[in-house]
Amino acid sequence: MDNTSKFPLVVIIGGGFGGLEVAKKLADAPVEVLMLDKHNYHTFQPLLYQVATGSLEAESIAFSLRKNFSGQKNFRFRIAEVSAIDSENNLLDTTIGPIAYDYLIIATGSTTNFFGNKEIERFAMPMKSIPEALNLRYLILQNLEEAVRTTNKDDRAALLSFVLVGAGPTGVELAGSLAELRNHILTKDYPELQKEEMKVYLVDFLPKVLGPFSDEGSNAAKEFLTGMGVEVLLNMKVESYDGKEIKFEGGKSIKTRNVIWSAGVMGVVPEGLSKDNLERGNRIRTDGSLRLNGYNNIFAIGDVAAMITDKTPKGHPGVAQVAIQQGQHAAKNILHILKGQPTEVFEYNDKGSLATIGRNKAIADLGKLKFQGFFAWLIWMFVHLISLLGFRNKIVVFINWVGSYFSNNGGTRLIIRGFKREELSKKDEQVSVPD
Amino acid sequence: MDNTSKFPLVVIIGGGFGGLEVAKKLADAPVEVLMLDKHNYHTFQPLLYQVATGSLEAESIAFSLRKNFSGQKNFRFRIAEVSAIDSENNLLDTTIGPIAYDYLIIATGSTTNFFGNKEIERFAMPMKSIPEALNLRYLILQNLEEAVRTTNKDDRAALLSFVLVGAGPTGVELAGSLAELRNHILTKDYPELQKEEMKVYLVDFLPKVLGPFSDEGSNAAKEFLTGMGVEVLLNMKVESYDGKEIKFEGGKSIKTRNVIWSAGVMGVVPEGLSKDNLERGNRIRTDGSLRLNGYNNIFAIGDVAAMITDKTPKGHPGVAQVAIQQGQHAAKNILHILKGQPTEVFEYNDKGSLATIGRNKAIADLGKLKFQGFFAWLIWMFVHLISLLGFRNKIVVFINWVGSYFSNNGGTRLIIRGFKREELSKKDEQVSVPD
Structure with missing residues (x-):
């Protein structure tokens, strides 16, 4: 693709x-x-976790990029994956051919980090994209279906055990959501099952849930979870998972057909950049202006970036607020460069952290203000609704939440393109049954 | 699965x-x-057609069967396909093992009929299920994406040509919906494309659109379509389609990468029944009580059934109203049998036909009352909204429609699990790209 305009191409x-x-x-x-x-x-x-548990339809948390920028005259979009960056020639190698750039923003985000354990990668479910969240939903629902028709007690118990590895916001929110599924919906949808048969375990190698949160928040989250029937297992390191049994260091193990892995992420980095540019977690190191060291025209932002300065020796946390603020800042720095002005150093304005556990139960750490429970839950809902792209999505999600709140039986729980169990190991490809 | 209850199993x-x-x-x-x-x-x-064109999310037109019957004490559900009926032993062979029945209702519906043409079956898209409607959506959207980056004029024209074969309600509604996509959305989402580049053809071998409708309705539909820019080609018989060019008897042809086939349906019949039980269109012949000839305990209803009596020598049309009324009637006849009473003959109460072409444009043939245009469109919307299962679905669809009406840019148009073109021929299996 050639840039035929007189303006530089970002x-x-x-x-x-x-x-x-x-x-x-x-x-x-x-x-x-x-x-x-x-x-x-x-x-x-x-x-994503609400898509995984069938509370929300996938299309409510997605928004067409073309539609979002419809009307922005200088914007173009292509579906493409970038395989390599040729920074000497300012050229990208992509699935739709070579693309030349004048300025490049690497905003490729992160993916699940299995820390090199191929067996766990094969059998545990990740949840970093909509297709992955849908695969997870289908695994959960298909295992409930299978449990209904399984008479062997051990097999049935393994189908009904859910082990969430990683007690960050994703693991905590999934645990809460699965606990609500068990407490309010399970026996309505599956009269053959007993509530007590379904087990939800939340596991972390740290001694607390929601690691980066305040101690008050973390303690409250653990209490909420325990109250809802989640078994919280801390200081536990996973050793192996073969699709049937998860084993921990020290000898404990759980027989389960459902392991969901949210214990770590790593940056998604195209080929072509020097390995010297990479920090811990496969993140691209940038200077304070968010540019890669040694490059005038390449920026990295968000989850894939690690802005290493004296003040931020480890970079920033991998959260939406950092990505948003860095995106704005990178654009500002490009404008500075175009005008021949010096770039500015990025400063993160931490607005705080939110996590929800369930109905009326959330944690809000907003600087010195800390809330746990109903008020935090209202803040959580408000912040998430206004952050969703698209008026339609806001309304549809709101209606889903109101419906769930009053009926205790919300969600759609549809298996629109499930998969065959024998294809689970190919889950990174896409594992649908014929239809 | 065994029936351990004292009651007979339907x-x-x-x-x-x-x-x-x-x-x-x-x-x-x-x-x-x-x-x-x-x-x-x-x-x-x-x-389904609104899912195919990206106006509605799939989950709004689907409803969980478990949730729908949650609370009905005598109801159980299993995900299973029936491969064969062993009517001598009252036994079904299914994907989850053998299942014994006392009474059997065959309500398997219909699938697309390609009339034995394997080439057309391989390259044309059907639209009888949600996965098929999603595949069709992805084909449409992926071809628009490809057109944007295609410079060869002929290739681009073929990507932007949509040929709908079969001018029944499905073909007419799809044609209208695609015309609206072109007229109102195309250049907003794809500024590189011109409205005039996209062509929509509606083809039928009959001399009219909406065959079974009144002449007034049929003529109005044709006029609406033509006014929206659809080329209506009647008295045209398809000869072949190789994925690139559709050819008609008499020599005409159109270069197109998008052929959608709604020119016929046939019943989905499990193995095991005598071929003598089958009527035209692979439908199962029943008597007036909706039972299969020679069986006391097997009923067939809806699209898969052909109730052949002196008054109905060809059976009933394959529409939702017939299925609904036959379902109620079959249940009533089972109750009669259980009480030792004689069964009743089914009589169809034809409430009329509806089809929509687009915004403010629909056809309503309600016995002697016939409407075309805005009022028919209001009736169409009302009837479809109240018929949708689930309060949530009703609201979500309504919001989508209101949004589309006022913005002229409704819909989500997401490719959540698209497919690779080279896999198109395997579309009945699983045609998704890795994700």
Whole structure:
């Protein structure tokens, strides 16, 4: 693809929280913007877990990137994956051919980190994208279906055991959501099952849940979870999982057909950059201006970036707020460069952390203000609703939540393209049954 | 699966319009009910075309069968496909093992009929289920994406040509919906494309669109379509389609990468029944009581059934109303049999036909009352909204429609699990890209 305009071309790889902000901020700038993403939609990752448990339809937490920028004259979009960056020639190698750039924003985000354990990677379910959340939903629902027709007690128990590895916000929210499924829905949908048969375990190698939260928040979260019937297992390190039994260091093990892995992430980095540019967690090291060391025209933002300065020796946390603010900042720095002005150093404005456990139960750490329970839950809902792209999505999600709140039986729980168990090991490909 | 209850077991194959009614009607009867379906949801087929064009999310026109019957004490559900009926032993051979029945309701519906043309079957898209409607959506959207980056004029024209074969309600509604996509959305989402580049053709071998409708209705539909820019080609018989060019008898041909086939249906009949039981269109012949000739305990209803009597020598049309009324009637006849009473003959109460072409444009043939245009469109919307299962679905669809009406840019148009073109020929299996 050639840039035939007289303006420099800014190519953004990734339409996540960070990429969106760059494109928006450059709307009226004297540049052309080209966004590449392997999907034609933005994913609102904070609600993926509700797609996984069948509370929300996938399309409510996704928004068409074309539609979002419809009307922005300098914006173009292509579905493409970038395989390599040729930084000497300012050229990308992509699934739709070579693409030249003048400025490059790497906003490729992160994926699940199995820390090199191939067996766990094969059998445990990740949940970092909508297709992965749907696969997880189908695993859960298909295992409930199988449990109904399984008479062997051990097999049935393994089908009805859910082990969540990693007690960060994703693990905590999934645990809460699964506990609500058990407490309120299980016996309505599956009269052959007993509530007590379904077990939810939340496991972490740290001594607390919600590691980066305040102690008050973390303790409250653990109490909420325990009260809902989740077994919280801390200081536990996973040793292996073969699809049937998860084993921990020290000898404990749980027979389960459902292991969900949210114990770590790593940056998604295209080929072509020097390995010297990479930090812990496969993140791309940048300077304070968010540019890669040694490059004038390549920026990295969000989950894939590690801005290493004296003040931020480990970079920033992998959360949406960092990506959003870095996206705005990278765009601002491009505008500075175009005007021949010096770039500015990025400073993160931490607005706090939120996590929900269930109905009326959430944790809000907002600087010195800390809430646990109903008020935190209202804040959580409000912040998530206003952050969703699209008026339709806001309304549809709101209706789903109101419906669930009053009926205690919300959600759709459909298996629209499930998979065969023998294909589970190919889950990274896409594992649908014939239809 | 064994029936350990003291009541006879009624097994219903299929959770479509007919199957649902049987189960509902038997709620308080002295029977056990077991419903089998290959999906865990009911599909509201009349709105499939809106899923295909990205106007509605799939989950709004589907409803969990378990949730629908949650609370009905004598109801059980299993995801299963029935491969064969052993009518001598009252036994079904299914994907989850053998299942014994006392009464059997065959409500398996219909699938696309390619009339034995393997080449067309391989390359043309059907649209009879949600996965098929999603595949069609992905084909449409992926071809628009490909057109944007295709410079060869002929290739681009073929990607942007849509040929709908069969001008029944499905073809007409799809044609209208695609015309609206072109007229209102195309250049907003794809600024690189021109409205005039996209062509929509509606083809039928009959001399009219909406064959079974009144002449007024049929003529109005044709006029609406033509006014929206659809080329209506009548008296045209398809000869071949090789994925690139569709050829008609008489020499005409159109280069197109998008052929959608709604030119015929045929019943989905499990093995094991005598071929003598089959009528034209692979439908199972029944007597006036909806029972198969020679069987006291096997009924067939809806699209898969052809009730052949002196008054109905060809059976009934394959529409939702027939399935619904036959479902209620079959349940009633089972109750009669249980009480030792004679069965009753089914009489169809034809409430009329509806089809929509687009915004403010629909056709309503309601006996002597015939409407075309805005009022018919209001009737169409009202009837479809109240017929949707689930309060949530009603609201979500309504919001989508209101949004589309006022913005002229509704719909989500997401490719959540698309497919690779080279896999198109395997579309009946699983045609998704890795994700």
